[in-house]
Amino acid sequence: MATLELTADNFNETVENNPIVFLDFWAAWCGPCRNFAPTYEAASEANPDIVFAKIDTEA
Structure with a gap:
């Protein structure tokens, strides 16, 4: 699974x-x-069963 870009809009749902x-x-x-x-x-x-997410601290 590719990394997911987290924002205020999708953070709570993802977590x-x-x-x-x-x-x-x-x-x-x-x-x-x-x-x-x-x-x-x-x-x-390598770990498709785990969500890897990124948060842009400048966004």
Whole structure:
């Protein structure tokens, strides 16, 4: 499963309707965030039974 972009509109529904949700808080200007993104995406693909979501801290 690809990572899911969370916003104020879908946050509660996603967290309440899934037993496990990993959250990655990121920003476009954040170098470590950009470096971690491929690892997070790979973990998402390797674990389709878990929701991997990203929250843009600047949105």
